[in-house]
Amino acid sequence: MTDADEVDYELTTRHAPFKGTVLSRRSVADLIASIIEAPDLHRHANLGVNKPNKDGDKRYSCS
Incomplete structure (x- = not known):
């Protein structure tokens, strides 16, 4: 998780392949x-x- 001042994320669902590892705290807050x-x-x-x-x-x- 990063402290970057950005909202840039995508969601995957249960049976879809997971796509990435980096995420900003601001993106989590937006979700x-x-x-x-x-x-x-x-x-x-x-x-x-x-x-x-x-x-x-x-x-x-998150589930």
């Missing part, structure tokens, strides 16, 4: 805010969240 604003948007979803085009070994997800 959480969008879920708070629309609770049904990802209800019962198993999500992976990452910065596009940053592949690697670590995995961060």
Whole structure:
């Protein structure tokens, strides 16, 4: 996770291949805010969240 001042992320779902490892805290905050604003948007979803085009070994997800 980085302290970069950017919102740049993509989501993957449970059965999709995970795409990356880098993510800014601001991106996580943006995702959480969008879920708070629309609770049904990802209800019962198993999500992976990452910065596009940053592949690697670590995995961060929220479910």
